[in-house]
C-alpha cells in the first residue's frame with residue numbers, strides 16, 4: 242500500500258494510549274479498510290518526561306501544539322485532552338487549516354458542537370465524535386447514517402456508567418447511596434470527585450449531543466432539566482421492585498409538539514430493555530417511525546472500548562481524505578425546535594409520602610390529587626405505627642406542573658409529615 246495518512250494525537254492518557262495501541266495492533270486491517278496506512282506522526286503531551294501507558298518513540302512526542310499544526314503532512318488531528326479549553330481552540334485551528342478532526346470530548350461537543358460542525362462544513366473537512374457518547378457503543382454514526390430514514394420520536398439512554406453501577410449495587414445489596422458511592426470510589430469505579438456523574442451533568446452532555454442529532458435541532462445544555470441520583474434511597478428501590486420497576490438514571494429526549502430533554506432517576510418497567518442494563522454498562526434505546534425500536538448496548542467507557550470508537554472515526558476520516566470525500570456529513574440541525582418547559586411535560590410519577598396512620602388520610606390525599614387532574618394507578622401502604630407510615634402512590638400521566646400544585650397542598654396537610662420521594666415513571 243503506497244498511500245500513507247499521518248495523524249496527530251492530542252493527548253495520550255487512558256483513551257489516547259488505547260487509540261495508539263489499536264492503531265498498532267490492528268494496523269494491517271485498518272490500512273485495508275482506510276485505503277491508506279495510518280501513522281501517528283506526533284503526540285501532544287503535557288510533559289515529555291512523563292511515563293505513558295504505551296511506548297511512543299521520543300521523537301514523536303511534543304508539548305507544543307504548534308509543532309502538530311505546522312506539520313503539513315498531518316491530515317487528521319485527534320483530540321483526546323478533554324475539557325473545553327484549550328481543546329476548542331486546538332480543534333478550530335486544525336479545522337481552519339484544512340485538517341479533519343476526531344474527538345471524544347463530550348463537554349466540548351455538547352457546548353460548542355454546532356460551531357465546530359459549521360466550521361468543518363465551511364472548510365470542507367470532517368469532524369467526527371462517536372466516542373463522546375456511550376464510549377465504545379456506536380450511536381452517533383447510526384443516528385446520522387443507518388437510522389437517517391426515520392423521524393426519531395424518542396431517544397432514552399443509560400449513558401453514565403458510574404451512576405448505573407451505584408444504582409445496580411444499591412438494588413443488589415440493599416445498600417444506601419452513600420455507602421455504595423464510597424465503595425465505588427475505593428474500587429476506582431467512581432471518580433474521587435464524582436459530582437458530574439452523580440448529579441447528572443455527564444449524562445446531560447451526552448443527551449445534548451444525541452438529542453440534537455435525533456431531532457435535527459440544536460439542543461442547548463442549559464435547556465436540559467437535570468436531576469441526579471443523590472436523593473435515591475434503598476426504600477425507593479425496594480418499593481420500585483415491588484411495583485415491577487427498576488430505578489435507572491435516564492437521559493431522555495422526546496419529540497411530540499416540541500422537544501423534551503431531561504436527565505433524572507426514572508422508574509423503568511422491568512420488561513423494558515433498559516431495565517436490564519446493569520453495572521457500568523450503557524445503553525441507548527431509540528424509537529423511530531420506521532425502525533420502531535432499537536437498542537445499542539455496550540461498554541460506556543474504558544481505554545479500549547472508547548479507543549475502538551475513536552479509531553472507527555479515524556478510519557472514516559482517513560477514507561474520506563483518501564477518496565477526497567470530506568465534508569459529506571455535517572451539521573444536521575436543520576431547524577430550531579422549541580424545548581418544552583418541564584412543568585408542561587407529561588409523565589407518570591412515583592410518590593412516597595410519610596403520613597400519620599389516621600383514618601381518612603388516603604382519602605384526603607387522593608382527593609387533592611383528583612382536584613389537580615392526577616389519577617392514581619397503584620397504592621402501597623404497609624404497617625401500622627404510632628409514628629408515621631410510608632404511603633407509596635404511582636400516578637397515571639399528568640402534567641408536571643399540575644402534580645406539583647397538588648403536592649404543595651398535600652405537603653401542608655397536618656397528617657402528612659414529608660413528601661419523601663418524587664420520581665418520574667417511564668411507560669413501556
Ligand code: HSE
Pocket residue numbers: 400401402403404438443541542
Ligand atoms: N464518567 C463517565 C461514566 C464515563 O461514569 O460513565 C465517561 O463519560
